[in-house]
Amino acid sequence: MQPRAYIAGVGMTRFGKHLETGLKALGAEAVKLALEDAGLEPPQLEAAVVGNAAAGVVTGQESIRGQVILRSLGVGRIPVVNVENACASASTALHQACLWVTAGFCDVALALGVEKLYCEDKRRSFAAFRGAVDVELLEEVMAALARDARAQGAEAASSGAGEKRSMFMDIYAAAARAHMKRYGTTVRQFAAVAAKNSFHGSLNPRAQFRERLTVEEVLAAPVVAEPLTRPMCSPIGDGAAAAVLVSERKKRELGLRVPVRVLSCVLHSGWDHGADEPGTVEVCAREAYEEAGVSPEDLDVVECHDATAPAEIMAYESLGLCGKGEGGLLVESGATQLGGRIPVNPSGGLLRKGHPVGATGLAQIVELTEQLQGRAGARQVPEARLALAQNGGGVIGADAAAMCVTILSL
Secondary structure, three states: OOOOEEEEEEEEOOOEOOOOOOHHHHHHHHHHHHHHHHOOOHHHOOEEEEEOOOHHHHOOOOOOHHHHHHHOOOOOOOOEEEEOEOEOHHHHHHHHHHHHHHOOOOOEEEEEEEEOOOOOOHHHHHHHHHOOOOHHHHHHHHHHHHHHHHHOOOOHHHOOEOOOEOHHHHHHHHHHHHHHHHHOOOHHHHHHHHHHHHHHHHOOOOOOOOOOOOHHHHHHOOEEEOOEEHHHEOOOOEEEEEEEEEOHHHHHHHOOOOOEEEEEEEEEEOOOOOOOOOOHHHHHHHHHHHHHOOOHHHOOEEEOOOOEHHHHHHHHHHOOOOOOOOHHHHHHHOOOOOOOOOOEOOOOHHHHOOOOHHHHHHHHHHHHHHHHOOOOHHHOOOOOOEEEEEEEEEEEOOEEEEEEEEEEEO
């Protein structure tokens, strides 16, 4: 079903370490900013979908996270649905809010993504990540990661997954080594992604890290899991992002000056398929392009799920920005940097803007909405009119558990 929904307003907190700020305050800040941007008041919300992935493990808040946050703003009575889909929780919230507006169930719906991952005991954060795989197969997954690392001489990656670092860094590291072996992609090309996104992040006042790094500095940083160095890995973070969606009728009533239309919002879960068959990103992207009536060549700007630097290179290929195995060459060409043919992650991406997992998908929408409306400041992509966001979550087998691709236009 093609969406008939418009983004009336967006808002987000700065991503980073907010040990003294709770889930409720973070979420409320993003909602207030989005409502203010839309020119609406809290009582005008008719429905809300709230994405979060880890609060149950990290903060202990279960079951009613959205209601708790919205009640602090005086918002009650309306339908509030809580969604959890690992790192794709916020884009899933957007997907559901779009459906509500498109189906005519309401004229004004809120999509909120919020997360707190920092806590005094990092083991709780890592435990939340471990829950984003099939836990009944957890020991088997961990053993396979260690076995693969040892076989390839990856000493750092052969132990400590899930204890010293998120186990997802090891999953991405294994995929990176496989990409290098199959296509000849180099560690320097992975470093080029991290360096590019550090430049973009240096221009974003809401980014968790704003230090600009060279390729050499990325390569010289401590190794997390071969071939990933620290700047090639997204950090733990706290934050929230929100979007207010309205119907065509409400858009006219509000007299929105520069509404952004949701042309397509496709959500799929992973499935068992062959290694050379299209995966969740390819399938979501193909459907999104068809639904929107556009092609990869039409895009002006992209925000993709660069949980690690190799993930961005693989996303280039899966989204059709280049051919299979050509992602490393694409980043080296400068095409995906601001000023290039197709800027990717002008926000700094997950690597530098940060990755509070339950907020990430809507943070991408905030960035792209501001890009399309020409208010992205120093990181503005000139004359951007068509944008794509790709946000995945969890892993089962060799593919993502959840994937969402959204296309926005003026």
